[in-house]
Amino acid sequence: MHRGTAWLLLFALAGLVLAVLGLAVGSVQVPLPEVWRALCGLPGGTNAVIVLQVRLPEVLTAMAAGAGLGAAGLMMQTVFHNPLAGPGVLGISSGASMGVALVMLARPLWPALPVAQDLLVMAAALAGALAVLLLITLADRRIGDSATLLILGLMVGYLASALVSVLQAASEAGALKGFVLWGMGSFAAVDARRLPWLWLPVAAGLVLAVSLAKPLNALLIGDENARSMGVDVRRVHRTVIWATGLLAGTITACCGPVAFLGLAVPHLARACMRSVDHRLLMPGTILLGAALALACDLVVRLPWSGGALPLNTVTSLLGAPVVLWILLKGRRWGRG
Protein backbone atom coordinates (compact mmCIF):
# COMPACT_ATOMS: atom_id res chain seq x y z
CA MET A 1 0.00 0.00 0.00
CA HIS A 2 1.14 3.57 -0.65
CA ARG A 3 2.79 5.05 2.42
CA GLY A 4 0.67 8.20 2.36
CA THR A 5 -2.57 6.20 2.20
CA ALA A 6 -1.38 4.12 5.14
CA TRP A 7 -0.93 7.26 7.23
CA LEU A 8 -4.39 8.50 6.25
CA LEU A 9 -5.88 5.21 7.42
CA LEU A 10 -3.87 5.35 10.64
CA PHE A 11 -5.04 8.91 11.39
CA ALA A 12 -8.65 7.94 10.67
CA LEU A 13 -8.35 4.88 12.91
CA ALA A 14 -6.81 6.92 15.72
CA GLY A 15 -9.64 9.43 15.37
CA LEU A 16 -12.23 6.68 15.55
CA VAL A 17 -10.69 5.09 18.65
CA LEU A 18 -10.38 8.46 20.39
CA ALA A 19 -13.96 9.33 19.48
CA VAL A 20 -15.24 6.11 21.04
CA LEU A 21 -13.10 6.75 24.13
CA GLY A 22 -14.50 10.28 24.19
CA LEU A 23 -17.99 8.84 24.35
CA ALA A 24 -17.09 6.40 27.12
CA VAL A 25 -14.73 8.36 29.39
CA GLY A 26 -15.63 11.24 31.69
CA SER A 27 -16.95 11.94 35.15
CA VAL A 28 -19.23 8.93 34.61
CA GLN A 29 -17.66 5.92 32.88
CA VAL A 30 -19.96 4.33 30.33
CA PRO A 31 -19.05 0.73 29.36
CA LEU A 32 -18.35 0.30 25.65
CA PRO A 33 -21.29 -2.07 24.96
CA GLU A 34 -23.63 0.59 26.39
CA VAL A 35 -21.97 3.25 24.20
CA TRP A 36 -22.69 1.02 21.22
CA ARG A 37 -26.32 0.43 22.29
CA ALA A 38 -26.84 4.17 22.69
CA LEU A 39 -25.37 4.90 19.26
CA CYS A 40 -27.67 2.27 17.72
CA GLY A 41 -30.64 4.06 19.25
CA LEU A 42 -31.51 1.25 21.66
CA PRO A 43 -33.03 2.38 24.97
CA GLY A 44 -30.39 2.60 27.71
CA GLY A 45 -31.37 4.97 30.51
CA THR A 46 -29.15 7.72 31.91
CA ASN A 47 -25.99 6.45 30.24
CA ALA A 48 -27.64 6.70 26.82
CA VAL A 49 -28.63 10.30 27.56
CA ILE A 50 -25.07 11.12 28.64
CA VAL A 51 -23.62 9.53 25.51
CA LEU A 52 -26.08 11.04 23.02
CA GLN A 53 -26.93 14.40 24.56
CA VAL A 54 -23.69 15.39 26.26
CA ARG A 55 -20.72 13.51 24.87
CA LEU A 56 -21.64 13.00 21.23
CA PRO A 57 -22.01 16.76 20.58
CA GLU A 58 -18.73 17.38 22.39
CA VAL A 59 -16.91 14.71 20.36
CA LEU A 60 -18.35 16.04 17.10
CA THR A 61 -17.43 19.60 18.10
CA ALA A 62 -13.86 18.58 18.87
CA MET A 63 -13.59 16.80 15.53
CA ALA A 64 -14.90 19.80 13.59
CA ALA A 65 -12.59 22.18 15.46
CA GLY A 66 -9.45 20.07 15.04
CA ALA A 67 -10.09 19.31 11.39
CA GLY A 68 -11.03 22.89 10.53
CA LEU A 69 -8.19 24.57 12.39
CA GLY A 70 -5.65 22.15 10.93
CA ALA A 71 -6.88 22.74 7.38
CA ALA A 72 -6.89 26.50 7.93
CA GLY A 73 -3.35 26.38 9.32
CA LEU A 74 -2.04 24.36 6.38
CA MET A 75 -3.60 26.75 3.86
CA MET A 76 -2.10 29.74 5.67
CA GLN A 77 1.37 28.18 5.91
CA THR A 78 1.44 27.42 2.20
CA VAL A 79 -0.05 30.70 1.00
CA PHE A 80 2.22 32.84 3.19
CA HIS A 81 5.28 30.63 2.68
CA ASN A 82 5.67 30.81 6.43
CA PRO A 83 5.91 27.81 8.80
CA LEU A 84 4.67 29.94 11.71
CA ALA A 85 1.44 31.02 10.04
CA GLY A 86 -1.83 29.83 11.54
CA PRO A 87 -5.48 30.82 11.44
CA GLY A 88 -4.78 33.31 14.21
CA VAL A 89 -2.13 35.08 12.19
CA LEU A 90 -4.32 37.02 9.80
CA GLY A 91 -6.14 38.56 12.73
CA ILE A 92 -9.15 36.39 12.02
CA SER A 93 -9.31 34.84 15.49
CA SER A 94 -8.77 38.28 17.03
CA GLY A 95 -11.56 39.68 14.88
CA ALA A 96 -13.82 36.88 16.06
CA SER A 97 -12.79 37.55 19.67
CA MET A 98 -13.68 41.19 19.25
CA GLY A 99 -17.12 40.27 17.98
CA VAL A 100 -17.63 37.97 20.95
CA ALA A 101 -16.37 40.63 23.37
CA LEU A 102 -18.83 43.15 21.94
CA VAL A 103 -21.70 40.78 22.66
CA MET A 104 -20.59 39.37 26.00
CA LEU A 105 -19.04 42.44 27.57
CA ALA A 106 -21.00 45.31 26.11
CA ARG A 107 -24.39 43.62 26.50
CA PRO A 108 -25.86 46.56 28.44
CA LEU A 109 -25.30 48.74 25.39
CA TRP A 110 -27.46 46.51 23.17
CA PRO A 111 -31.23 46.73 22.90
CA ALA A 112 -32.87 43.60 24.27
CA LEU A 113 -32.88 41.22 21.32
CA PRO A 114 -35.16 38.19 21.33
CA VAL A 115 -32.18 35.98 20.47
CA ALA A 116 -30.32 33.51 22.65
CA GLN A 117 -26.91 34.69 23.82
CA ASP A 118 -25.00 31.79 22.25
CA LEU A 119 -26.45 32.45 18.79
CA LEU A 120 -25.64 36.11 19.17
CA VAL A 121 -22.08 35.20 20.17
CA MET A 122 -21.73 33.01 17.11
CA ALA A 123 -23.08 35.68 14.77
CA ALA A 124 -20.83 38.31 16.33
CA ALA A 125 -17.74 36.10 16.05
CA LEU A 126 -18.47 35.38 12.42
CA ALA A 127 -19.11 39.06 11.77
CA GLY A 128 -15.84 39.99 13.49
CA ALA A 129 -13.89 37.40 11.51
CA LEU A 130 -15.51 38.47 8.25
CA ALA A 131 -14.90 42.17 8.97
CA VAL A 132 -11.21 41.46 9.35
CA LEU A 133 -11.33 39.29 6.24
CA LEU A 134 -12.98 42.00 4.20
CA LEU A 135 -10.26 44.42 5.24
CA ILE A 136 -7.59 41.87 4.33
CA THR A 137 -9.18 41.04 0.99
CA LEU A 138 -9.26 44.72 0.10
CA ALA A 139 -5.62 45.08 1.13
CA ASP A 140 -4.72 41.94 -0.80
CA ARG A 141 -6.18 43.49 -3.94
CA ARG A 142 -3.87 46.48 -3.45
CA ILE A 143 -0.76 44.71 -2.20
CA GLY A 144 -0.91 41.12 -3.35
CA ASP A 145 2.31 40.36 -1.48
CA SER A 146 2.42 37.66 1.19
CA ALA A 147 4.83 39.25 3.67
CA THR A 148 3.02 42.59 3.78
CA LEU A 149 -0.33 40.85 4.16
CA LEU A 150 1.03 38.82 7.06
CA ILE A 151 2.20 41.95 8.89
CA LEU A 152 -1.13 43.62 8.17
CA GLY A 153 -2.91 40.63 9.72
CA LEU A 154 -0.71 40.83 12.81
CA MET A 155 -1.42 44.55 13.23
CA VAL A 156 -5.17 44.03 12.82
CA GLY A 157 -4.87 41.32 15.46
CA TYR A 158 -3.11 43.65 17.92
CA LEU A 159 -5.68 46.35 17.27
CA ALA A 160 -8.56 43.95 17.90
CA SER A 161 -6.92 42.66 21.09
CA ALA A 162 -6.44 46.21 22.33
CA LEU A 163 -10.11 47.00 21.74
CA VAL A 164 -11.07 43.81 23.58
CA SER A 165 -8.89 44.93 26.51
CA VAL A 166 -10.65 48.29 26.59
CA LEU A 167 -14.01 46.51 26.69
CA GLN A 168 -12.74 44.19 29.43
CA ALA A 169 -11.63 47.12 31.57
CA ALA A 170 -15.05 48.73 31.29
CA SER A 171 -17.21 45.65 31.85
CA GLU A 172 -18.82 44.31 35.00
CA ALA A 173 -17.51 41.25 36.82
CA GLY A 174 -20.15 38.70 35.78
CA ALA A 175 -19.82 39.36 32.07
CA LEU A 176 -16.03 39.44 32.36
CA LYS A 177 -16.00 35.99 33.95
CA GLY A 178 -18.05 34.59 31.10
CA PHE A 179 -15.73 36.09 28.53
CA VAL A 180 -12.59 34.86 30.29
CA LEU A 181 -14.08 31.33 30.46
CA TRP A 182 -14.89 31.47 26.73
CA GLY A 183 -11.30 32.60 26.12
CA MET A 184 -9.95 29.43 27.75
CA GLY A 185 -11.57 27.34 25.05
CA SER A 186 -13.93 24.39 25.33
CA PHE A 187 -15.50 21.80 23.07
CA ALA A 188 -18.41 21.33 25.47
CA ALA A 189 -20.33 24.53 24.77
CA VAL A 190 -22.14 23.36 21.62
CA ASP A 191 -25.30 21.34 22.27
CA ALA A 192 -26.95 18.96 19.83
CA ARG A 193 -29.34 21.57 18.38
CA ARG A 194 -26.50 24.00 17.60
CA LEU A 195 -24.25 21.36 16.06
CA PRO A 196 -25.30 22.09 12.44
CA TRP A 197 -24.33 25.76 13.00
CA LEU A 198 -20.79 24.56 13.56
CA TRP A 199 -20.63 21.62 11.18
CA LEU A 200 -22.15 23.15 8.04
CA PRO A 201 -19.70 26.08 7.72
CA VAL A 202 -16.79 23.84 8.75
CA ALA A 203 -17.74 21.20 6.16
CA ALA A 204 -17.90 23.89 3.48
CA GLY A 205 -14.47 25.19 4.54
CA LEU A 206 -12.99 21.68 4.47
CA VAL A 207 -14.37 21.01 0.98
CA LEU A 208 -12.81 24.28 -0.23
CA ALA A 209 -9.50 23.37 1.41
CA VAL A 210 -9.31 19.95 -0.23
CA SER A 211 -10.39 21.32 -3.61
CA LEU A 212 -7.45 23.77 -3.52
CA ALA A 213 -4.86 20.97 -3.29
CA LYS A 214 -3.55 21.38 -6.84
CA PRO A 215 -2.99 25.17 -6.86
CA LEU A 216 -1.62 25.00 -3.30
CA ASN A 217 1.00 22.52 -4.55
CA ALA A 218 2.00 24.97 -7.28
CA LEU A 219 2.34 27.76 -4.69
CA LEU A 220 5.01 25.68 -2.91
CA ILE A 221 7.58 26.84 -5.46
CA GLY A 222 6.67 30.50 -5.16
CA ASP A 223 3.86 32.82 -6.23
CA GLU A 224 5.54 33.95 -9.45
CA ASN A 225 6.40 30.41 -10.50
CA ALA A 226 2.82 29.38 -9.79
CA ARG A 227 1.56 32.25 -11.95
CA SER A 228 3.86 31.19 -14.77
CA MET A 229 2.27 27.73 -14.59
CA GLY A 230 -1.19 29.20 -15.07
CA VAL A 231 -2.34 29.53 -11.44
CA ASP A 232 -4.54 32.55 -10.70
CA VAL A 233 -2.65 33.33 -7.49
CA ARG A 234 -4.96 36.15 -6.40
CA ARG A 235 -8.01 33.95 -6.76
CA VAL A 236 -6.35 31.21 -4.73
CA HIS A 237 -5.44 33.80 -2.08
CA ARG A 238 -9.04 35.02 -1.98
CA THR A 239 -10.47 31.52 -1.71
CA VAL A 240 -8.01 30.64 1.04
CA ILE A 241 -8.91 33.79 2.95
CA TRP A 242 -12.63 33.05 2.78
CA ALA A 243 -12.20 29.38 3.64
CA THR A 244 -9.96 30.26 6.58
CA GLY A 245 -12.40 32.90 7.78
CA LEU A 246 -15.28 30.47 7.61
CA LEU A 247 -13.33 27.82 9.51
CA ALA A 248 -11.59 30.00 12.09
CA GLY A 249 -14.57 32.32 12.61
CA THR A 250 -17.09 29.56 13.21
CA ILE A 251 -14.78 27.49 15.36
CA THR A 252 -13.68 30.46 17.45
CA ALA A 253 -17.30 31.36 18.04
CA CYS A 254 -18.20 27.85 19.20
CA CYS A 255 -15.06 26.81 21.06
CA GLY A 256 -13.19 29.99 21.95
CA PRO A 257 -9.82 30.95 20.51
CA VAL A 258 -8.22 27.47 20.29
CA ALA A 259 -5.48 28.58 17.94
CA PHE A 260 -2.62 26.26 18.75
CA LEU A 261 -3.98 23.28 16.88
CA GLY A 262 -3.99 25.21 13.61
CA LEU A 263 -0.28 25.86 13.85
CA ALA A 264 0.86 22.46 15.15
CA VAL A 265 -1.28 19.95 13.25
CA PRO A 266 0.10 20.66 9.73
CA HIS A 267 3.66 20.30 11.07
CA LEU A 268 2.85 16.98 12.69
CA ALA A 269 1.13 15.70 9.56
CA ARG A 270 4.10 16.78 7.42
CA ALA A 271 6.56 15.09 9.77
CA CYS A 272 4.58 11.83 9.81
CA MET A 273 3.72 11.63 6.13
CA ARG A 274 7.05 13.07 4.95
CA SER A 275 5.20 14.78 2.16
CA VAL A 276 4.24 18.32 1.25
CA ASP A 277 1.84 17.22 -1.50
CA HIS A 278 -1.46 18.83 -0.49
CA ARG A 279 -3.44 16.04 -2.15
CA LEU A 280 -2.17 13.83 0.69
CA LEU A 281 -1.27 16.40 3.29
CA MET A 282 -4.62 18.22 3.35
CA PRO A 283 -6.70 15.08 4.08
CA GLY A 284 -3.96 13.97 6.48
CA THR A 285 -4.05 17.29 8.33
CA ILE A 286 -7.84 17.19 8.55
CA LEU A 287 -7.88 13.65 9.96
CA LEU A 288 -4.94 14.21 12.31
CA GLY A 289 -6.46 17.51 13.49
CA ALA A 290 -9.71 15.78 14.39
CA ALA A 291 -7.82 13.01 16.23
CA LEU A 292 -5.60 15.45 18.15
CA ALA A 293 -8.52 17.63 19.18
CA LEU A 294 -10.28 14.52 20.47
CA ALA A 295 -7.13 13.59 22.40
CA CYS A 296 -6.95 17.07 23.96
CA ASP A 297 -10.62 16.93 24.87
CA LEU A 298 -10.08 13.53 26.47
CA VAL A 299 -7.26 14.93 28.64
CA VAL A 300 -9.52 17.79 29.73
CA ARG A 301 -12.22 15.29 30.72
CA LEU A 302 -9.99 12.72 32.42
CA PRO A 303 -11.34 12.08 35.93
CA TRP A 304 -8.16 13.25 37.69
CA SER A 305 -8.19 16.63 35.98
CA GLY A 306 -11.59 17.20 37.53
CA GLY A 307 -12.80 19.03 34.47
CA ALA A 308 -10.94 22.09 35.73
CA LEU A 309 -8.15 22.07 33.16
CA PRO A 310 -8.83 24.68 30.45
CA LEU A 311 -8.70 23.33 26.89
CA ASN A 312 -6.16 25.93 25.80
CA THR A 313 -3.76 24.80 28.52
CA VAL A 314 -3.87 21.25 27.17
CA THR A 315 -3.53 22.23 23.50
CA SER A 316 -0.57 24.49 24.34
CA LEU A 317 1.12 21.86 26.50
CA LEU A 318 0.70 19.36 23.70
CA GLY A 319 1.28 21.66 20.75
CA ALA A 320 4.11 23.98 21.74
CA PRO A 321 6.78 21.32 22.43
CA VAL A 322 5.82 19.51 19.25
CA VAL A 323 6.34 22.62 17.13
CA LEU A 324 9.59 23.43 18.96
CA TRP A 325 10.82 19.89 18.39
CA ILE A 326 9.98 20.01 14.71
CA LEU A 327 11.61 23.39 14.21
CA LEU A 328 14.74 22.42 16.16
CA LYS A 329 15.06 18.93 14.72
CA GLY A 330 16.46 20.30 11.52
CA ARG A 331 15.82 22.59 8.66
CA ARG A 332 12.71 20.69 7.80
CA TRP A 333 11.15 23.73 6.26
CA GLY A 334 14.46 23.83 4.46
CA ARG A 335 15.54 27.23 3.31
CA GLY A 336 19.24 26.37 3.11
Next chain:
Amino acid sequence: MTAARMQALELVIGYAGRPLSAPIGLELPGNSLTAVLGINGIGKSTLLRTLAGLHKPLAGHVLCNGDDVFAMSAARRARCIAVVLTGRPATGLLDVQTLVGLGRHPWTGRWGRSTADDRLAVDHALQLAGAAHLRLRKVGTCSDGEVQKVLIARALAQDTPVLLLDEPTAFLDLPNRADVVRMLRRIAHGQGKAVLFSTHDLQLALDLCDRLLLLRARQAAWLGTPAEALASGELARAFSSSGVTFDPVAGTHRFLP
Protein backbone atom coordinates in the same frame (compact mmCIF):
# COMPACT_ATOMS: atom_id res chain seq x y z
CA MET B 1 16.09 28.00 -37.59
CA THR B 2 12.33 27.76 -37.88
CA ALA B 3 9.47 30.25 -37.76
CA ALA B 4 9.31 32.69 -34.86
CA ARG B 5 8.10 31.08 -31.62
CA MET B 6 7.93 34.38 -29.83
CA GLN B 7 7.68 37.94 -31.05
CA ALA B 8 7.75 41.29 -29.29
CA LEU B 9 6.15 44.13 -31.24
CA GLU B 10 6.94 47.73 -30.28
CA LEU B 11 7.21 46.49 -26.70
CA VAL B 12 7.74 49.15 -24.04
CA ILE B 13 8.60 47.67 -20.66
CA GLY B 14 8.58 49.50 -17.35
CA TYR B 15 6.82 50.11 -14.04
CA ALA B 16 4.06 52.54 -13.06
CA GLY B 17 4.04 54.34 -16.38
CA ARG B 18 7.82 54.87 -16.37
CA PRO B 19 9.36 53.18 -19.42
CA LEU B 20 12.69 51.38 -19.00
CA SER B 21 13.52 51.29 -22.68
CA ALA B 22 12.76 52.45 -26.17
CA PRO B 23 10.25 50.17 -27.92
CA ILE B 24 11.70 46.68 -28.39
CA GLY B 25 11.12 44.59 -31.50
CA LEU B 26 12.17 40.99 -31.14
CA GLU B 27 11.81 37.63 -32.85
CA LEU B 28 12.80 34.37 -31.23
CA PRO B 29 12.82 31.47 -33.70
CA GLY B 30 12.79 27.84 -32.66
CA ASN B 31 16.17 26.08 -32.30
CA SER B 32 17.75 29.27 -31.03
CA LEU B 33 19.56 30.25 -27.85
CA THR B 34 19.54 33.99 -27.10
CA ALA B 35 21.28 35.74 -24.21
CA VAL B 36 20.01 39.04 -22.82
CA LEU B 37 22.91 41.24 -21.75
CA GLY B 38 22.94 44.62 -20.07
CA ILE B 39 24.01 46.42 -16.93
CA ASN B 40 22.12 46.11 -13.64
CA GLY B 41 18.79 47.90 -13.55
CA ILE B 42 18.55 48.17 -17.33
CA GLY B 43 15.45 45.98 -17.33
CA LYS B 44 16.58 42.41 -18.04
CA SER B 45 14.30 40.86 -15.46
CA THR B 46 11.44 43.18 -16.39
CA LEU B 47 11.81 42.21 -20.04
CA LEU B 48 11.75 38.50 -19.15
CA ARG B 49 8.74 38.89 -16.87
CA THR B 50 6.96 40.89 -19.55
CA LEU B 51 7.72 38.33 -22.27
CA ALA B 52 6.51 35.63 -19.89
CA GLY B 53 3.17 37.38 -19.48
CA LEU B 54 3.73 37.97 -15.76
CA HIS B 55 4.06 41.75 -16.04
CA LYS B 56 2.00 44.04 -18.25
CA PRO B 57 3.93 46.11 -20.80
CA LEU B 58 3.36 49.86 -21.00
CA ALA B 59 2.76 49.47 -24.73
CA GLY B 60 3.14 46.95 -27.50
CA HIS B 61 2.47 43.23 -27.77
CA VAL B 62 4.08 39.89 -27.01
CA LEU B 63 3.08 37.06 -29.33
CA CYS B 64 3.66 33.37 -28.76
CA ASN B 65 3.14 31.24 -31.87
CA GLY B 66 1.25 34.25 -33.26
CA ASP B 67 -1.17 34.75 -30.33
CA ASP B 68 -1.12 37.70 -27.95
CA VAL B 69 0.27 36.51 -24.61
CA PHE B 70 -1.76 39.05 -22.61
CA ALA B 71 -5.02 38.17 -24.35
CA MET B 72 -4.88 34.42 -23.70
CA SER B 73 -5.96 32.66 -20.49
CA ALA B 74 -3.34 31.97 -17.85
CA ALA B 75 -3.71 28.23 -18.41
CA ARG B 76 -3.18 28.57 -22.16
CA ARG B 77 -0.18 30.86 -21.65
CA ALA B 78 1.36 28.29 -19.33
CA ARG B 79 1.28 25.81 -22.22
CA CYS B 80 3.20 28.27 -24.42
CA ILE B 81 5.83 29.76 -22.14
CA ALA B 82 7.82 28.26 -19.28
CA VAL B 83 9.89 30.46 -16.99
CA VAL B 84 12.76 29.85 -14.59
CA LEU B 85 12.96 32.76 -12.15
CA THR B 86 15.79 33.59 -9.76
CA GLY B 87 15.98 32.18 -6.26
CA ARG B 88 15.57 28.80 -4.61
CA PRO B 89 12.09 27.46 -3.95
CA ALA B 90 10.84 28.48 -0.51
CA THR B 91 10.35 24.92 0.70
CA GLY B 92 13.15 22.39 0.82
CA LEU B 93 10.75 19.60 1.78
CA LEU B 94 9.73 18.82 -1.78
CA ASP B 95 11.52 15.93 -3.41
CA VAL B 96 12.98 16.65 -6.83
CA GLN B 97 10.62 14.34 -8.67
CA THR B 98 7.55 16.01 -7.19
CA LEU B 99 8.89 19.50 -7.87
CA VAL B 100 9.59 18.68 -11.51
CA GLY B 101 6.15 17.08 -11.67
CA LEU B 102 4.63 20.44 -10.68
CA GLY B 103 5.71 21.61 -14.12
CA ARG B 104 2.91 19.45 -15.52
CA HIS B 105 0.41 21.76 -13.82
CA PRO B 106 -1.05 23.27 -17.03
CA TRP B 107 -1.59 19.79 -18.50
CA THR B 108 -3.17 17.90 -15.59
CA GLY B 109 -6.81 17.90 -14.45
CA ARG B 110 -8.46 19.55 -11.46
CA TRP B 111 -6.93 17.24 -8.91
CA GLY B 112 -3.49 17.28 -10.57
CA ARG B 113 -3.36 13.51 -11.05
CA SER B 114 -0.46 12.58 -13.33
CA THR B 115 -0.96 10.19 -16.23
CA ALA B 116 1.62 7.95 -17.89
CA ASP B 117 2.27 10.82 -20.35
CA ASP B 118 2.97 13.21 -17.49
CA ARG B 119 5.42 10.79 -15.86
CA LEU B 120 7.15 10.32 -19.21
CA ALA B 121 7.46 14.10 -19.62
CA VAL B 122 8.96 14.38 -16.14
CA ASP B 123 11.49 11.62 -16.86
CA HIS B 124 12.41 13.26 -20.15
CA ALA B 125 12.82 16.67 -18.49
CA LEU B 126 15.02 15.22 -15.74
CA GLN B 127 17.21 13.53 -18.37
CA LEU B 128 17.54 16.68 -20.48
CA ALA B 129 18.47 18.79 -17.47
CA GLY B 130 20.98 16.22 -16.24
CA ALA B 131 19.08 15.88 -12.96
CA ALA B 132 17.84 12.29 -13.26
CA HIS B 133 20.17 11.10 -10.48
CA LEU B 134 18.61 13.65 -8.07
CA ARG B 135 15.02 12.56 -8.49
CA LEU B 136 14.52 11.15 -4.98
CA ARG B 137 16.49 13.85 -3.15
CA LYS B 138 14.80 16.60 -1.13
CA VAL B 139 15.32 19.99 -2.75
CA GLY B 140 16.69 21.35 0.54
CA THR B 141 19.65 18.97 0.33
CA CYS B 142 20.65 19.98 -3.22
CA SER B 143 23.51 22.36 -3.99
CA ASP B 144 22.85 25.61 -5.87
CA GLY B 145 24.01 24.04 -9.11
CA GLU B 146 21.76 21.03 -8.61
CA VAL B 147 18.79 23.23 -7.70
CA GLN B 148 19.26 25.22 -10.91
CA LYS B 149 19.17 22.02 -12.96
CA VAL B 150 16.07 20.87 -11.10
CA LEU B 151 14.30 24.19 -11.71
CA ILE B 152 15.18 23.99 -15.41
CA ALA B 153 13.82 20.44 -15.47
CA ARG B 154 10.61 21.78 -13.88
CA ALA B 155 10.27 24.30 -16.73
CA LEU B 156 11.07 21.62 -19.34
CA ALA B 157 8.36 19.36 -17.94
CA GLN B 158 5.94 22.17 -18.76
CA ASP B 159 6.60 21.21 -22.40
CA THR B 160 6.39 24.66 -24.00
CA PRO B 161 7.80 26.02 -27.29
CA VAL B 162 9.34 28.98 -25.44
CA LEU B 163 11.66 28.81 -22.42
CA LEU B 164 12.69 31.98 -20.56
CA LEU B 165 15.28 32.04 -17.76
CA ASP B 166 16.27 34.89 -15.45
CA GLU B 167 20.00 34.71 -14.66
CA PRO B 168 20.20 30.92 -14.50
CA THR B 169 23.98 31.11 -13.98
CA ALA B 170 23.96 33.46 -10.99
CA PHE B 171 25.46 31.99 -7.79
CA LEU B 172 27.04 29.09 -9.70
CA ASP B 173 30.72 28.18 -9.97
CA LEU B 174 32.48 28.21 -13.33
CA PRO B 175 31.96 24.55 -14.34
CA ASN B 176 28.29 24.71 -13.33
CA ARG B 177 27.75 27.95 -15.27
CA ALA B 178 29.24 26.40 -18.41
CA ASP B 179 27.19 23.24 -17.78
CA VAL B 180 23.94 25.15 -17.53
CA VAL B 181 24.47 27.24 -20.68
CA ARG B 182 25.61 24.18 -22.68
CA MET B 183 22.49 22.41 -21.49
CA LEU B 184 20.34 25.34 -22.63
CA ARG B 185 22.06 25.18 -26.01
CA ARG B 186 21.33 21.46 -26.28
CA ILE B 187 17.72 22.05 -25.27
CA ALA B 188 17.24 24.85 -27.82
CA HIS B 189 18.82 22.93 -30.68
CA GLY B 190 17.56 19.46 -29.81
CA GLN B 191 13.97 20.28 -28.86
CA GLY B 192 13.21 23.04 -31.38
CA LYS B 193 12.55 25.50 -28.57
CA ALA B 194 13.19 29.23 -28.48
CA VAL B 195 15.34 29.75 -25.38
CA LEU B 196 16.08 33.19 -23.97
CA PHE B 197 18.04 33.85 -20.79
CA SER B 198 19.48 36.89 -19.06
CA THR B 199 23.05 36.72 -17.80
CA HIS B 200 26.14 38.65 -16.75
CA ASP B 201 28.44 35.95 -18.12
CA LEU B 202 29.69 37.72 -21.24
CA GLN B 203 32.09 35.02 -22.26
CA LEU B 204 29.57 32.21 -22.01
CA ALA B 205 27.10 34.30 -24.00
CA LEU B 206 29.69 35.04 -26.68
CA ASP B 207 30.90 31.45 -26.96
CA LEU B 208 27.71 29.43 -26.68
CA CYS B 209 24.73 31.54 -27.75
CA ASP B 210 23.30 31.94 -31.24
CA ARG B 211 22.28 35.51 -30.65
CA LEU B 212 22.69 38.31 -28.15
CA LEU B 213 20.08 40.86 -27.13
CA LEU B 214 21.77 43.97 -25.77
CA LEU B 215 19.65 46.25 -23.59
CA ARG B 216 20.88 49.84 -23.64
CA ALA B 217 19.74 52.92 -21.77
CA ARG B 218 17.58 55.32 -23.80
CA GLN B 219 18.19 53.36 -27.01
CA ALA B 220 16.46 50.55 -28.81
CA ALA B 221 17.68 47.07 -27.89
CA TRP B 222 20.21 45.52 -30.25
CA LEU B 223 19.83 41.95 -31.52
CA GLY B 224 22.44 40.03 -33.49
CA THR B 225 25.00 37.23 -33.44
CA PRO B 226 27.93 37.32 -31.00
CA ALA B 227 30.35 37.92 -33.91
CA GLU B 228 28.32 40.89 -35.10
CA ALA B 229 28.09 42.25 -31.57
CA LEU B 230 31.87 42.23 -31.28
CA ALA B 231 32.70 43.41 -34.80
CA SER B 232 30.24 46.28 -34.80
CA GLY B 233 31.39 47.45 -31.37
CA GLU B 234 27.80 47.25 -30.05
CA LEU B 235 28.84 45.03 -27.17
CA ALA B 236 31.61 47.42 -26.19
CA ARG B 237 29.16 50.32 -26.31
CA ALA B 238 26.60 48.52 -24.14
CA PHE B 239 29.21 48.20 -21.41
CA SER B 240 31.14 51.37 -22.33
CA SER B 241 31.30 52.89 -18.86
CA SER B 242 32.53 49.74 -17.15
CA GLY B 243 36.27 49.85 -17.95
CA VAL B 244 36.16 46.66 -19.98
CA THR B 245 37.81 46.29 -23.39
CA PHE B 246 36.66 43.84 -26.02
CA ASP B 247 38.86 42.08 -28.55
CA PRO B 248 36.63 41.68 -31.61
CA VAL B 249 39.02 39.19 -33.25
CA ALA B 250 39.66 36.82 -30.35
CA GLY B 251 36.14 37.30 -28.98
CA THR B 252 37.35 37.94 -25.46
CA HIS B 253 37.16 40.80 -22.98
CA ARG B 254 39.58 42.21 -20.45
CA PHE B 255 39.08 44.28 -17.31
CA LEU B 256 41.11 47.47 -17.00
CA PRO B 257 42.60 48.09 -13.55
